[in-house]
Amino acid sequence: MSEPEPREVCQRCWRPARVCYCAHLPSLETKTRVMLLQHPRERDKPIGTARMASLCLPQAELHVGIRWDDSKVLAQALANRDAPPVLLYPGEGARDVLADPPKGPVTLFVIDGTWSQAKSVVRDNAQLRALPRYAFTAPKESEYRIRREPKAAYVSTIEALMLVLGALEGDPARFEALLAPFRAMVDMQLAHIGSGLRRPGVRKPRPPSSLADRVPAILRERTANLVCVVADANAWPYADRVEHPDELVHWAATRLGTGETFERIARPQGDIGPNTILHTRLDGSELSGGVPRSQLFDDFAAFLRDDDVLCAWGHYAPSLYRASGGSLPEGTVDVREAGRRFLRGKVGTLEDFCARQGIVADALGRGRAGARLGQLAALTRKLAMTGRE
Template identity: 40%
Template sequence: MRDVCWRCRRPRPVCYCALLPSLPTRTRVVLLQHPRERRVGIGTARMTHLSLPNSELHEGVVFEEDPRIMALAADPTTAVLFPGGDPDPAAGPPVLSLLVVDGTWWQARKMLAVNPRLAAVRRIGVTPRAPGNYRIRREPRPECLATVEAVASALGALEGEPARFDEMLRAFEFMVDRQIEHQARSDGPRRRSRGPAASPLGPLRPYLAAPERVVLVEGGANSGWPADAGAAGPRSELVHLVASRASGERFEAFLRPRRPLGPSVAHQLEVPERRLLDGEEAGAALARFRAFVGPGGVLGAWGAFTADLLAQEGLGRPPSLDLRYLCARHLRRRPGGVANGARALLCGEPTEPAEPTPRGSGRAGRTLGWLEVVLARLLDLAGEEDVAARGAA
């Protein structure tokens, strides 16, 4: 077993404790660390906590029953540090407590989603004075810095002393440089790698830094006509379409049936029949959907059903990800429906997955909510594989 420093929990040769400052602050910094992030050796929440005497470090996913965190969430002088928040934190009401969600981009979004009182707290962001230095880990957006970088920048703005909090970055820079050196001089000949595709989740790697490129989509069809109806052509047509992005954008369209509505379609899709009959013209709805996907969008769906419907409607075959296939490859078994697949992927997580918020009407909207859970988990797993592969290189 390696000799590990009890304080920073890093191997002794790369211990950064000697570089840690002790910086008093007016602002109470409260770090909320996702349990999976605690196991990441190159994480920076503990480094941040050790640098700030006026700080707390809590581990968990759901804090709704935590009296300390809920008391802070109810305090008007508390703010949450999160990408996309107010970029000028010193301009609003004074911030005496700063809640910092520590995890991957998807873990952080999930933590806010399952903590509604935390999600309702005022959010502040930071505008980096320079590009982030987290060269050993990918960040999804330029403003998504390492936790220690984001906290140093926020405290500099809140307390009006940016240079003083730059001292927090010395240990961080040391850790990054040592990790890169270790990767460059790893012992023995490098094994030939088959590349990212060797991993079951390899197809997701291009989207780790830009998850908003994946457009999750689910469709509902008008089908079930009697065999003697005499209608030529395909037996199904798209009548309901919902989609979403990681950025929070949503799309929904009801397409007016071009054939008689099947007798049980409205019941199966769990939407009022009148909404289907009063839907918009198919060409207009699909034009809106093309604009929503955009030139760089990649469709993500559970199986091929929705992609087939879209192709049948003349949309062609845009780049796509079959999340059912990726889920099956990771689990090494058939996942069943999307809800079962999501629960299987989250098996062993600190919290049992709850029914997600529907992202549209009827059954399609409910399925889309589960698809968001599946994609978030698969991206987390792909990111962890990527970090592990680069660390072992």
């Protein structure tokens, strides 16, 4: 059987030529600077709308990634006094952008991805969490007929920008033009599906994978060098995050190859948050008696070896460490993502995953961080040993 000829792809919208929407793209100048932060898993979705929005808005920038606390692009946008940054994301303390838009030009940060992906991006980036939040309730259901939204009130990224920019710029009618390429894409996609012209392709059977194949090779090959790290913060409610951003107060680590552990409690530089003691499981005297944060950083730098490989559950711990002024080696292994690949599905919390795997671990330090470090080390060791039995 001969291989099908490759499809012609538009180099502007990255869609197959037969469903290219470029002829419908408007060019809408804005006083608002739009920063689209796209989750990497959304980048290759053929019917996503963030790229479409960036092509319509000359003052928009599209960036792909998860962790932004060390980004020069983010730092420059956050420092823009002429257009102060705000975050389009729901949550406690968020203001209704349609009813009460901010005054004057702003830099609008928009997270593009599924709700789960957007939640992880905001959770793992302290500087984004600290921004003033705005949200809205869509006046009608999404027109995204080729992609199912989790709830009827949810809309696509470009539909959200149509509503929000209309409010920010004071001209809702002008930004309805954003829906022209969106509607064209939806209509062409539905017509293409209905015509039966979708390329059937010939799927090659997927060879069965071993459990070891589902685990990052670095966990098996560098087990002796793996250093698991866990962090806790002096964290305030979202409504107070601008005045009280998260600050690192507890850092714990263990080297799997030797069993060495590291633990420091850093004295909070600001007031202790109302839920910090309950969350960290440390009492007030432990927190107030902690070392200066600079000493924590110096001591951990002395603990690390040149060939160590850091492992963390998600990106929060290393992001918090860096956002609080510390420096870490690049290339942290995300054990949560490794677990997702191992299970080929959702893993839940660290505690949930350990329970499902039958892991019962002793704490390797004080408080919540010590308990989680024991769980993370046991789980990482189990994943690293997968396939060796």
